[in-house]
Amino acid sequence: MDVESLERDHGGGEAFYTYIHFDVGKGDTVRFWHDRRISGGEDCDWHIRFGRAFNDWEIEEVASFFQLLQVKSPTRVDVDKMRWDLKKNEAFDIRSYYLALRGSENISFPWKGIWGVKAPRRIAFFVWTASWGRILTCDNLRRRGIILVWWCWMCRCSGETMDHLLLHCPVAREIRSYVFQLFGVEWVTSGCVMEMVAGWRNWFGKHYSEVWNLVPHCVMWSIWRERNSRTFEDLEHSVDQIIEFCMRSLFDWAKA
Ligand SMILES: [Zn+2]
Numbered sequence: 345m346d347v348e349s350l351e352r353d354h355g356g357g358e359a360f361y362t363y364i365h366f367d368v369g370k371g372d373t374v375r376f377w378h379d380r381r382i383s384g385g386e387d388c389d390w391h392i393r394f395g396r397a398f399n400d401w402e403i404e405e406v407a408s409f410f411q412l413l414q415v416k417s418p419t420r421v422d423v424d425k426m427r428w429d430l431k432k433n434e435a436f437d438i439r440s441y442y443l444a445l446r447g448s449e450n451i452s453f454p455w456k457g458i459w460g461v462k463a464p465r466r467i468a469f470f471v472w473t474a475s476w477g478r479i480l481t482c483d484n485l486r487r488r489g490i491i492l493v494w495w496c497w498m499c500r501c502s503g504e505t506m507d508h509l510l511l512h513c514p515v516a517r518e519i520r521s522y523v524f525q526l527f528g529v530e531w532v533t534s535g536c537v538m539e540m541v542a543g544w545r546n547w548f549g550k551h552y553s554e555v556w557n558l559v560p561h562c563v564m565w566s567i568w569r570e571r572n573s574r575t576f577e578d579l580e581h582s583v584d585q586i587i588e589f590c591m592r593s594l595f596d597w598a599k600a
C-alpha cells in the first residue's frame with residue numbers, strides 16, 4: 345500500500361501529517377502555514393563582487409540594482425522532500441504508521457470485529473481507520489483547514505460527517521436495511537462506527553456468523569467507494585447498483 349492509496353482510500357487522517365516534516369528545496373509543494381519543515385541547507389543569496397569602487401554619481405544606480413536583486417533571490421534547484429519522522433531512514437512505511445496509531449488503542453476497541461473477518465486487508469484497514477474517525481470526510485478535511493462545499497454526496501443534503509455518511513445517511517440506511525432483510529434481522533443503528541462494529545460481531549453465534557461479520561466492511565466500503573466516485577470522478581451509480589456491488593463483494597470475500 346503506498347501513501348497515495350492510503351490517503352485516497354483511508355484518508356490517512358490528520359495523524360499522518362503529524363509524523364512528517366519537509367526538507368524544503370524549491371518550496372513549491374510545501375504549505376507554508378501548515379507543514380512542518382526544516383530549511384534545505386544554506387540560505388540562498390546573491391554574492392556580488394564589483395571590479396572597481398563606485399563614483400559618487402553612481403551610488404543611486406547601485407542602490408537600485410541591489411533593490412532589484414533583493415526581489416529576485418535565486419531559487420533553489422532541489423525539489424522538496426517529505427521525511428517520515430517514525431523511521432530512522434526517514435522513509436515512509438505502513439508498519440511504523442500502524443504501530444503509532446495503535447499506540448492510542450483502548451481496551452474496548454473492536455479488534456476482532458475489524459481484523460478477525462475474511463475481508464481483504466485493505467478493506468479491514470479502511471474500517472479500522474473509520475472506527476478511529478480518521479477517514480477524510482468533509483468534517484475531517486475542514487478540521488485540517490480545507491474548505492469545501494459541505495454536503496453529503498450521497499443524499500445531497502446534510503453536512504458530511506463520517507457517521508452520517510457511513511451510518512445515518514438515508515442511502516446508508518437503505519443499503520443496510522436491504523442486508524437486514526436478507527438475513528432476517530431487525531437492527532437499530534448505533535451512534536458511531538466503532539460502536540456498530542463492536543456490537544455486530546458474532547450476532548448469530550460464533551459458528552454461524554462468518555458471512556454476517558463481513559457485512560459492516562462490505563456496506564461501509566461500498567458507500568465510501570461510491571462517495572469517492574461521485575466526488576472525484578463525477579460518476580454516480582444508483583442505490584440498486586451500490587447494493588449489487590455490496591452483495592458481490594460479500595459473496596467474493598465469503599468464498600475467498
Ligand atoms: Zn447523506
